[in-house]
Amino acid sequence: MPRVKRCLSVSIRIPAGQRGCYYPVFDSLRLRTMSVRTRFAPSPTGYLHIGGVRTALYSWLHARQQGGHFVLRIEDTDVERSTLEATAAILEGMAWLGLDWDEGPFYQMQRMDRYREVLAQMLAAGTAYHCYCSREEVDAMRENQRGRGEKPRYDGRCRQRTAARDGVTPVIRFRSPDGGETVVEDLIHGTVRFQNSELDDLIIARSDGTPTYNFCVVVDDWDMGITHVIRGDDHLNNTPRQMQILQALGAQVPAYAHVPMILGPDKQKLSKRHGAVSVLEYREQGFLPDALLNFLVRLGWSHGDQEIFTREEMVEFFRIDTVNKAASAFNPEKLLWINAQHMQRLTPEGLTQHLLPYLNAVGVTESLLAAGPTLPAVVALLQERSKTLVEMAAAAAMFYVAPVAGEPKDVEKHLHGQGALLATMTQALGALPNWEAAAIHSVLQELAVTHADGKMGKVAQPLRVAVAGRAVSPPIDATLALFGREETLARLQRATAWI
């Protein structure tokens, strides 16, 4: 058994019989004085999905809150599946969300020399060895073990081999400890014990010399001085292996936090059929980055009864060790609600900045905007009746582009046979001394009394359909105020043709 090194969050128990030492070893002093370094390490084999974003967020929050550093690392060693587009999408997604990194992005493909160097060291130190077993041989071994109801694992038959086997380029395997146990002190899951006998000698370099995932991660986390590895809990089973390699290297073992995964609304694994899984799709759908982050941070974590968090509050209140252990289901309705809440809390000016691209997307150009009412004023009216920026852009368009035709259903219901009323309204509004919401409101109220038994709805709805083209809009007085008199009268005039 290799010498046990001191490390941060692990202890190794010597099997009964070999008396003596228990290496407790939680160096709390060191943990407190060492500056925090976390990382997010996606592999660029697809879009940046929502589950990845949450682990990125947790890592980022922990680093920001502790005044530490957040490192971005791209794990692109799977040459077959990694693409430049995916890398670009990841960076763009992170940037959109404002999850800024202090170091990187580092690319594993650019670190090959370093991996080979470490590999050579391990070979020399005897913590790794060449294995000449053929795939067939290993497959047969596993087949056999499965047949006996055992967990398939390499039996270490090349450990003692000193001579090369002709015509075979060997892989390199890690020489894992035979007995005892490896204990992960996970910040989220607590103490998790693994019997070392469960872990076999894993391949750390392929026969073509390229290093494998578990090895690269270890070397990178070590080199980059990562103090807290925050990642999906699908990696919990990899952790003891990584810890063993770290120990064999004489490196300090970081603290681990394995965050549960995100499930679809049906509690099944989140996939495309659940709708959007890529972050950038959420941007397209009109979600505010802070709202998405707020939703994600609450999925598996809470701070009293608080639901809405600003970015600053997240950084202040978030604690990685209070994250829930159980997987949680993605709830689109709640995301929508949180987004609406964030939209309401922004100032009209602030929200306007977010809205601009979406307006352009629906054809409201800069020049149309310049010719119409001031945008923050429109935003202020729409702010508490829009759940997404897309929805808001659609509603705002009406202020800059007059409807060419009324919604048939609404015209039928509210405008049909109202020619006289429209004419009266046109006249009354045209005669109004000052064009402002309160004055418009008074006029409409008078009209309601004189023409509609005092029912405001009987006046407001026909008017609304006439100027907005549909039966839904912000309060009609405020809407007309923003249109301006000229535009309002023009629209009324045009609407007479719809009747």
Added chain:
RNA sequence: GCUCCCAUCGUCUAGUGGUCUAGGACACUGGCCUCUCACGUCGGUAACAGGGGUUCGAACCCCCUUGGGAGCACCA
């Protein structure tokens, strides 16, 4: 098959042995507000997976069962 993880309303969660006839939020739903749509506001429906322990006392501790999930690659 083996190893590991997980388990409170439909969903996200609060709850760490008595203050729980289990709290909040989304969704759903009834009322109020109201020119439409929203917002807001007041109310309602709705949960400790099951079984054993431990204890004077268990949602909280232990064990088992059940049900989910992950891993067991020359993928990451």
